[in-house]
Amino acid sequence: MLLPLPPEVIELLFAPLKDRAEVVLPSSRDRAGQHAVLAEADIVVGDFTGELPMDAEAVAAAPRLVFLQQPQVGVDTCDLDALTAAGAAVANTAGANTRSVAEWAVGAAFALCRKFAWTDRRMREGGWPQLDVRGRELHAQRVGIVGYGAIGAESARLFQALGCRVSYWSRTPKDGAVGTYLELDELLAGSDVLVVAIALVPETTGLIGPEQLALLPKDALLVNVARGGIVPDDAVLAALDSGRLAGAALDVFEQEPLPSEHPLRSHEQVLLSPHAAGASAQAQLNVIGQVMANITAVLDGKPVEHVVNGLPPLIHRKTHA
Structure with missing residues (x-):
């Protein structure tokens, strides 16, 4: 255990x-x-x-x-x-955590669009940034979802229910999917809000790097509920500093826990979460x-669910858990 x-x-x-x-x-x-x-x-x-x-x-x-x-x-x-x-x-x-993570993705998109975290910080400092918020309405954003497993599909359904135009990319198009399938570069170029919800495997490591982030519309927003290695932290920081990204909501990082001195912790346009979207x-x-x-x-001695490597678990001895 x-x-x-x-x-x-x-x-x-x-x-x-x-x-x-x-x-x-x-x-x-x-x-x-x-x-x-x-x-x-x-x-x-x-x-x-x-x-x-x-x-x-x-x-x-x-x-x-x-x-x-x-x-x-x-x-x-x-x-x-x-x-x-x-x-x-x-x-x-x-x-098990599909709805939890999908709701976090939608909530994070709301928070970025309306600058909840930034506004809260300014208020706690004694400010009154009423004229500086200039938030966006989520329903008017084009949402692109990278990965269409259970979490990507549920996120797509929730975003579409809010009135967003939803597109997605996955390694294989899905029958009956919510939203429009697009090739990855086309998806990136047309996403005001990019939601990353794909599994980390060798083929997806670094999938959304500097070149891919450069394809996003200016002032796009990033929501990552997948794994940090898919969108490298340095690439996110560079895109934020260049203005390509107007904000990022990150539940995952390349190194976890995120080091206390990491520049993401002090970046004004970043909403941070300790890998807790599914918690x-x-x-x-x-x-x-x-x-x-x-x-x-x-x-x-019965079949188990969600085996990922295709083997049956066979117990022939006294069991220790």
């Missing part, structure tokens, strides 16, 4: 399984503690913070591992090739429900 929840919370969550599985926590939240607990584990619940990745070194430290449950949608902290080669099935919690109470309940359902299914 790697996720950083208090022991009493984990004990409560896994109480229904106490007669069927031994729940073990790392003695320390570092590589030594991780590897020690992995040595005897058949089932692992991963760490959603990314501090304890299931990389090749961790997989090698887990000779008994047959099932890894990530308590999140992203599996970019897992070495899927190493896990598959070791015969370990990997599942995520796809869909609504409802979403967390959904995640916990999916984690528990999958672990129970593994113990029962």
Whole structure:
């Protein structure tokens, strides 16, 4: 068990399984503690913070591992090739936080259009910037969505319901999608609000770099609910400083936690969030429900949901979670 929840919370969550599985926590939240607990584990619940990745070194430290449950949608902290080669099935919690993240994307777009954070700062400083806000109405913005998985699709639906003209790009066009499919460069050139909601894989790393951001209309707005590596932080800063971007709402960063001295923290046109777009109470309940359902299914020898590497989790020994 790697996720950083208090022991009493984990004990409560896994109480229904106490007669069927031994729940073990790392003695320390570092590589030594991780590897020690992995040595005897058949089932692992991963760490959603990314501090304890299931990389090749961790997989090698887990000779008994047959099932890894990530308590999140992203599996970019897992070495899927190493896990598959070791015969370990990997599942995520796809869909659990879809609405939460999509609502954050829409809320962030509202905040950027109406300059909520900037206005709040000026008011707290004693100002009265009534004539300086010059906000935009969201419904009048052209919204481009990069990625059309569950989060991209739900974001598109919500933006369209508000009256926005929605377009999207994904690696494959989707039947029945909300909005118009456009090639990436065309999408960028016609997006007043760009929402990034695509998974981080080798093919999407650096997908929206300086050249792509330069295609956006002047004073465009960026909302990133995907991963920091898709839109490099330095490229975002450069686009903000050049005026190509009028604002950015960032829930994700290349390095997390974002270093305290990072220039994004002090940039006036940036709305910051600590990778918490999917952390609504409802979403967390959904995640916990999916984690528990999958672990129970593994113990029962039944199929599990949202396996991302195509392997069945087979338990032949006494199980330690």
